[in-house]
Amino acid sequence: MGLVAHTPAMRLIWITRFAFPSPSGLNSMRLSRYFMPILRETPKEAEIVSHRLMLRAGMIRQESAGIYAWLPLGLRVLNKINDVIREEQNRAGAIELLMPTMQSADLWRESGRYDAYGKEMLRIKDRHERDMLFGPTNEEMITEIFRGYVRSYKDLPLNLYHIQWKFRDEVRPRFGVMRSREFLMKDAYSFDLDAEGARHSYNKMFTAYLRTFARLGLKAIPMRADTGPIGGNLSHEFIILASTGESEVFCHNDFLSMDTPPANIDFDDRAVMQGVFDTWTGKYAATSEMHDAAAFGALAESDKVSARGIEVGHIFYFGTKYSDAMKAVVNGPDGKEVAVQMGSYGIGPSRLVAALIEANHDDNGVIWPEAIAPFRVGIANLKVGDAATDAACNDLYAKLGKAGVDVLYDDRDDRPGAKFATMDLIGLPHQIIVGPKSLAEGRVEVKNRRTGAREMLSPDEALNKLGA
């Protein structure tokens, strides 16, 4: 592709893009022009509520077992989750890059995991009969990148992450994107000179994870975990409590009321980070694999929480497991080569979409937390074609959009009941209901999806209330 002259039109595109307040460039939409294939009936294969609602709301479409297309509404949520994750990763000092999905088998032969990983790894041959694979994780590749450039301890600490599709050929994918074969993962990898530094890196990610899940409106509890095929000796899973969770968890009641570390916490202060870690690991919390019935039994009855949970994040400190095998070494201050200390830190954004629905729904549909709603506001025009309601809705739509509020305007020529049902199903936090009767009295109805609270306001008051 050759060079392209910068026309005035192109400049406008850039200005517009940077002018948008949302990092993903999301914006408003008219439902009549959108692609949101909602289903009135529940598809039979969907067993759990999040899967049912994602299919009904037109967020995903299954293409193969455990492989999903993300339709526009679902993609918006996924992108908003990614935005929150990015902000918190960046805040904690991690740096984003992007590695490919396809990897060479040779890399995995170096670490010894090509044979060890088993049938979950999708193995492919290219046209030259070279062994390739679709990455189930990226420890090998990031280590290869690291060793290609970093030679000195002065370049440490370093934490690199990406948000990329993974493939794990699960024996039995199920529950929609909760356990799919292809899934999106944010995976970060830390490199440090020594164990103390690595411990600090671990604590920083630990803190970033607490903040990330809290911002998504989730109460995530860190629990000591098995390290599995990643290896290592220190590992925590972040579990949110949900009745449809796949694993059984046990924890102290205090976790439900602990304060999330603030945004301005000093990530560079080792003592502060260790303090966060100590606070959040000081009480009993374990999944069933790591459960110590005696220790749990020693708690007061009122402190015991026994529930089901969904794993939404998993962090590992594994020392020199990969740096030894793959010779990722730096020169230390003493001039001697040492293998770097590593950790890896994963969050599954695609699973989080489902987990968020599990934690936020009612009989009528999804109830999105503000931070990740596909649109923050929905406008329902109850009588399309009526001059007054059309004008009022157009005005609300334009002004909210201008103020940077993501709006979905239901301008379809449809029954009011259908619009109410649609709005509730897709779960936008705020609904502005514009009907001819109340509009004749200068009022629109503003409904809060979560509380169900309804207010009759003037259009200006409604705009003001919703941040425009």
Added chain:
RNA sequence: CGGGGUAUAGCGCAGUCUGGUAGCGCGGAAGUUUUGGGUACUUCAGGUCGUAGGUUCGAAUCCUGCUACCCCGACCA
């Protein structure tokens, strides 16, 4: 990977036992009606019945192989 099941219109299903050339509800299109919680009616469009082969005058239906998908269990972000 063990066990069980399903495959017929975009979705949910009937028809298969007993072979005769495919039907219902929802959804879609056109229209009338209705207008604050999925309105009612009329008309229309849409299916080589998962796939390959076999039996038969004739196969969605009977037989054989294959594939895909789902569910239960053991494993995982």
